[in-house]
Amino acid sequence: MSFYDALGENPMVVQYNSDICVVEGLNGTARQVLLRNVRSSEVCSVCIDSVKAVDHHALIQSAVAKDAAKAVWRSLILVNGFTPEQIMDAQSRCTIIVRTLSGKFTVQEAVNECDLSNF
Structure with a gap:
């Protein structure tokens, strides 16, 4: 096996004792x-x-x-700083707010749906 590439621009990558190492030098005479x-x-x-x-x-x-x-994995966990559950909760509350503003829900129904109190 030749390690002379390690002395050039592209270092040679090797495995030693189950670890990944970069060859930094070679002593051909001593085979080290x-x-x-x-x-x-x-x-x-x-x-x-x-x-x-x-x-x-x-x-x-x-x-x-x-x-x-x-x-x-990061994109599944956080989308713009929010978890998927937080995003779904926000979308659900937004739907309730829109229905309330359009007159389909009363404020009391919206409060109950969002598990909020009146105060």
Whole structure:
């Protein structure tokens, strides 16, 4: 496995001890590679044979999918700062207000429908 790409513009990403690391240096004579852990930023020197190359394309696709899933989750939880339940409640109350203003509900009926008190 060649780590010489790590010294160029695009760092080589590898897996070591179930962690993702970036190759920061290579000592070909000693067969050692200098790694920086992506999560902890810790640096260590390990034997080249103990690391496994990571497919950059698969890594990028995974990150993009994870970001997209987070965006979808956030949009389900909050729409302009409100939960779906709050939005439905506001729409329901708006309908009651419109019916009251158009004369279809009395104020007392609107108050009862919204679970409010007169005071």
